[in-house]
Amino acid sequence: MATYLEFIQQNEERDGVRFSWNVWPSSRLEATRMVVPLACLLTPLKECPDLPPVQYEPVFCSRPTCKAVLNPLCQVDYRAKLWACNFCFQRNQFPPAYAGISEVNQPAELMPQFSTIEYMIQRGAQSPLIFLYVVDTCLEEDDLQALKESLQMSLSLLPPDALVGLITFGRMVQVHELSCEGISKSYVFRGTKDLTAKQIQDMLGLTKPAMPMQQARPAQPQEHPFVSSRFLQPIHKIDMNLTDLLGELQRDPWPVTQGKRPLRSTGVALSIAVGLLEGTFPNTGARIMLFTGGPPTQGPGMVVGDELKIPIRSWHDIEKDNARFMKKATKHYEMLANRTAVNGHCIDIYACALDQTGLLEMKCCANLTGGHMVMGDSFNTSLFKQTFQRIFSKDFNGDFRMAFGATLEVKTSRELKIAGAIGPCVSLNVKGPCVSENELGVGGTSQWKICGLDPTSTLGIYFEVVNQHNAPIPQGGRGAIQFVTQYQHSSTQRRIRVTTIARNWADAQSQLRHIEAAFDQEAAAVLMARLGVFRAESEEGPDVLRWLDRQLIRLCQKFGQYNKEDPTSFRLSDSFSLYPQFMFHLRRSPFLQVFNNSPDESSYYRHHFARQDLTQSLIMIQPILYSYSFQGPPEPVLLDSSSILADRILLMDTFFQIVIYLGETIAQWRKAGYQDMPEYENFKHLLQAPLDDAQEILQARFPMPRYINTEHGGSQARFLLSKVNPSQTHNNLYAWGQETGAPILTDDVSLQVFMDHLKKLAVSSAC
């Protein structure tokens, strides 16, 4: 179905949308039988180089419950200067500015190629971006030094008018006042005491305008009406000050006795950061950037006590309900995350430590506010440094790749309802006629808030077909969905991006082939995976796996071609053929398997899975494996142990890791130093090729993956071995009798076994 593939690709390029189904079953009943829900992956801010924003405001449908935006699907009466809303059929007058409208003189939003269009809103005060650094000082000296340097470096990357603030914490929490000359001044808070936003503002002197006003006034002649806080200052004014201040940051001076963890007040520090912004800059774009080098050990939000002999909770502890602080801490951070989301700010977490840092508890801070989560071993690694730098990367327009305080509103034609969304968002709890009662992900609303987002942030949005079976939709009928994303652009403008898409309805009984052909198995796999991961947050791992399995089996039963009870006869059409394989790898992925992962790692992986776009998500589900050899150009190979050959170099990209693996022979050659001999220059090139490719991937990826260069027998080869399909294991090594490939020591089932079993179940009439 080349045409469908093209169509899908084209749509994705233009609108940043991929649907699981591109032809929609026209009745509720049929839709439910399709197993994979009607859903889409939406990348609201997908970079579209050929989409210049228009300089005016959108025209809204006048029906208060609708408020849809004028789009190419609307019927327009050019003579009467009327347009009919394609969602509610309300007839609307064009605003006066559209007086000159005619068939030949159409505004952009009526042109079909502008199914996605971006409006720039000129009104309203523009508030500068805010970056509030929250820095842990309980670090090793070199770690802290590296972090300080990164932070200092970042100052040069910030937009010059951005406001910056600095909070440091250890045993105490210090809010640094950046405005004063001479003596550096900071407000200090006890790290063990939870304070309300009001208290925090009182203590920072933010409630009484007396002090700050008088200090701010002379220095700032009305430059920014907002700048009333001594703690957040325009970078161009305090660049030097802040650089010095960061340079002088000391490690937390409180002594840490033998056998203790340093006392780290992450919970209070975040709480103060949130309170500070809440009081001074509600509803403007702001990033709270938390840099932490260890788990919170005191106060609200503490994750582990300061006794080193009691280790931080593991999945084992959690399953045994043995994680003392987890629930309380999670509650604390959830509360903070929700407050932050309400204020439209986002929280980034940069956690660099060898042990866990409490990401499990803090994950909601990043998840709910659209913040970044970065996990590394040390601040003194290129992983962190480059990742951090990448946050401030710019797009082709020279704008930062970040947007703030977005609300996403979804409108559907009446045959559809919205079931929910999964992604870095929180519900705005806007009920409406198009909101389904059945929730998938974060549901019960037609609007979500996404406090921080970048061009790759992708939400899964799930729909429900509500058209009744007995009310068929006429042939050629189309369903429409409109996504309206209002956000603050990094240039501080407000913008509205409107994407309106339409798909054909098809009767599932008569036109199943059409529907089948329009199935987007990649999107479906990711959407199902998101559902699975979403469930995994709250349910037991095995239950989720069972659910996924059942869905897969049902899908196969529905769309496979087979003879009952004859597994060998089972066939899937091209549009479904890869889906079971995705599911196989998904089941093995760290998103659903916690074995061998710490709770922090699981949280970290899931965080990224829930916000990356389709391609990246697929890589996460099923890592990509390239093979380099003298036989020809690099080629993608099966993620299978059989691909591990002695004379190959493998490059695996799991999204989180880039692994370069030298086969046994290659490794020996390299050891022998052939690459340095002029007559073996081609070997040198061969060695170099994957490095170059890896570099390319590293350059583009956020967060920066862990880069692993290993070889046959190397300890780090485990990263590769754990991912490939264990087609050869110690169990069947000899049975297969092949000379290729490398056996994996595992009891996990291989894809082959999985598929065989799947076929058996699919054709069985029992289930």
Next chain:
Amino acid sequence: MNVNQSVPPVPPFGQPQPVYPAYHQSSYGGQPGSTAPPTPYGAYNGPVPGYQQAPPQGVSRAPTSSGAPPASTAQAPCGQAAYGQFGQGDVQNGPSSTVQMQRLPGSQPFGSPLAPVVSQPAVLQPYGSPPTSAQVTTQLAGMQISGAVAPAPPSSGLSYGPPTSLASASGSFPNSGLYGSYPQGQAPPVGQAQGYLGVQTPQRSAPSQASSFTPPASGGPRMPSMTGPLLPGQGFGGPSVSQPNHVSSPPPQALPPGTQMTGPPGPPPPMHSPQQPGYQLQQNGSFGPARGPQPNYGSPYPGVPTFGSQPGPPQPLPPKRLDPDAIPSPIQVIEDDRNNRGTEPFVTGVRGQVPPLVTTNFLVKDQGNASPRYIRCTSYNIPCTSDMAKQAQVPLAAVIKPLARLPPEEASPYVVDHGESGPLRCNRCKAYMCPFMQFIEGGRRFQCCFCSCINDVPPQYFQHLDHTGKRVDAYDRPELSLGSYEFLATVDYCKNNKFPSPPAFIFMIDVSYNAIRTGLVRLLCEELKSLLDFLPREGGAEESAIRVGFVTYNKVLHFYNVKSSLAQPQMMVVSDVADMFVPLLDGFLVNVNESRAVITSLLDQIPEMFADTRETETVFAPVIQAGMEALKAAECAGKLFLFHTSLPIAEAPGKLKNRDDRKLINTDKEKTLFQPQTGAYQTLAKECVAQGCCVDLFLFPNQYVDVATLSVVPQLTGGSVYKYACFQVENDQERFLSDLRRDVQKVVGFDAVMRVRTSTGIRAVDFFGAFYMSNTTDVELAGLDGDKTVTVEFKHDDRLNEESGALLQCALLYTSCAGQRRLRIHNLALNCCTQLADLYRNCETDTLINYMAKFAYRGVLNSPVKAVRDTLITQCAQILACYRKNCASPSSAGQLILPECMKLLPVYLNCVLKSDVLQPGAEVTTDDRAYVRQLVTSMDVAETNVFFYPRLLPLTKSPIESTTEPPAVRASEERLSNGDIYLLENGLNLFLWVGASVQQGVVQSLFSVSSFSQIISGLSVLPVLDNPLSKKVRGLIDSLRAQRSRYMKLIVVKQEDKLEMLFKHFLVEDKSLSGGASYVDFLCHMHKEIRQLLS
């Protein structure tokens, strides 16, 4: 003279005596001698005699005053002068002085604003309308007198007999005369004097006619005294003489002086000489002429016991009033003691020896008992039984100043190191090894002198005994031969069994609007920069071990990181005042030398940073809490210096409200004014003590700040409170800075525990001072400096043995400012008696007053002030009645007989009773009272002495070139001559009173202005002029200041100026505006009380 006086501290002992003779000669030598110096004197000489005579008449005063002008150059206090001469040396000790302190504290006095208003009317009365003043006094006098009279109509009359004096008193009107005189003219001093005399005579007659008392009251007494002094200005002897024979004086002519006196005009010179001898006699025998009379007040009049011969004269006059010159004079007593005891070192080897008065300069040789500088007792002879003690009602108390500073001639206590075993102690009572321990069994054991327990001598301490049973090495070991010594403490004596780290000083500066506005912050920061070089250090240490930290605050606290590695200090704001904590550890407390650059930078910037502050609210308790927490975090003891301006009304723990309510005065609720508003501060203080955190508080209030509450923590932690009402940099800078310098530099012991052990039979039951007690025996002091005193009261719990006497051992465990843990031990052995007379013969009135004042000042916390006053009076009456009943030779009931050692008890007690705490004047604020109350609590004997009875020094009476302090005069208006200039000091305040008719030349050379009227009233600094008089006066002022633990701000008061009211507060022998009785009246009252008890 002044100069010398200032010097006194150093050569105190020796000088006076030699000096005296010299003066005597000159002065007596005849006025001629005196004449030598300036002609004026000579001129006066003539008049002098006249004056002397005058005194008796009472008129004298007036004349003196008038006459004064010329005399001014000479020393004002004539009569007293005589004493003065003797006492010059004494002056240093500041025999006189006192009561006024309290007033001064009154912010108003200084605060020019209030003072003027109040004073004006007052002033007018006294001066303007002599009559009015007279009336007032008369009323008071009348009442008292009448009272007195009633009881003892005839005889009493006699006793008061002084009435004659009264008459003279009436003569006092001379006051009026005086006043009149002022205006009239200074010119004719002599003439005036005479004139007055004339006047007086009439008056006298009048008074006498009138009932005895009314007129006499205040006026009478004053007059005489005044006259005396004034005249004598030149001839010192003259007046003095008259006084000594107080009794006699009343009957002016009749008395011995009388002869001279009568001669007024003529005999002046001779008088002196005779007098002197007289005094000496007095000293010797209790009754010597001078003293004799005093002890028996009545006696003078009755003359019987005391005066022997003298009495004769008094009797004739009896019917009227007491002659002020006839009643015991503090000046005289001090003078005598100086003369008699100032020459020989006081050797402490003898048990139960009464030391010289605190006003006497003497050297101490430690031969087994603690120096009186460390311990003074109310009595050095304790009744053997509690029954006796109850009968006598003499409180048994010791005033202990464990870290007292010693004059350079005396060695500080030796430090004994007993190594790891630590000091040797009795196993049972834990008393420390001391000279009284008895070694037995050839030195193998020792018997504890406190509990009689027999202990083994550890092998390493063993030593053979000589034939007297003394250890052979007794004189090699301080703990076996001295009264005071120190042990190095072992780790067992340390908190948490860890040797302490060096202490820290934390400066906590209020930077609210008020503090900034007055310039305080700038001044303070500037001063600290240099002051930090003078932190106390131990012995020869090169630099102080003390670390420093800085905090500023308004309603939030700012901590500073001044780590040496920083380029700039860092400020850390803590606004969570409800739950105070210390935001940093490293870099907060630093070594001054290492962090000097950062500290200097900080101190430079603090005034700038807050220059624009609008914050007026402050917190207080959290500030202390913060300092305490900082010390806790640093695991050391230390001291907080708080500089605070206002009532802490910001929302925080320890928040206070303005509860100042003058209406409560004289009600049952008055005590609440002294009580802290909230218990929070006590709790806080307790925590501070546990941490060894001493708090010194500097207050700069513009209005009510509730000193009673704010001073709770300093009080309980052994800290000091300084108060500068209406602080203005121009006016108060010097005072504040001096106090600050002294406070920062003085040697302090930290984290101290004091325990007083006694031999069986008595027990320490009550303690007064600035400290905290968590049980009944251990006095816990977070900090203790050389100025702080603890008064301990003892009670019997068994019979004492006359032979073994009673022993005290005061052990103070403390951390020195270098961080060394030490034990300081003071031992004192007292006698025990079975005869009450022995008790009365070995009392010390000054110490008694110290105890009683502290007792009373604590009493006001719980009882109505009136009750407290009554208790004091009753107790005093009982003491005296007991003496009269049991010890005095039989005499008529109408006779007032006082024990020699206690003859000043009434006058001093009166001073206590009319102090601001117990009888506040209208202008005394609640804060002042609380402040004074708190100050007195930790005063030593010398301080209470001068505080309650201020020292009044005539400046122009002695020759300019004399180098000693001029002899003091009695604190009474009568003693002032309007031609003289006087200095008055009480340890807190310093006044320079300028008579209206002071010679122009004097005015010029002191103030650099041409006339009296051009002198700026309230001036606080004398211009630096290069002439002998200016140098001398300024030198004297400096030396006075050097003697006191707090800087005394000078206030220049012009006669008849509104400020004079303030000054008059301190003339404690006079009736006070707030209703305090005059000395004479009070004495009458005492007599009445005693008589009632006896009957």
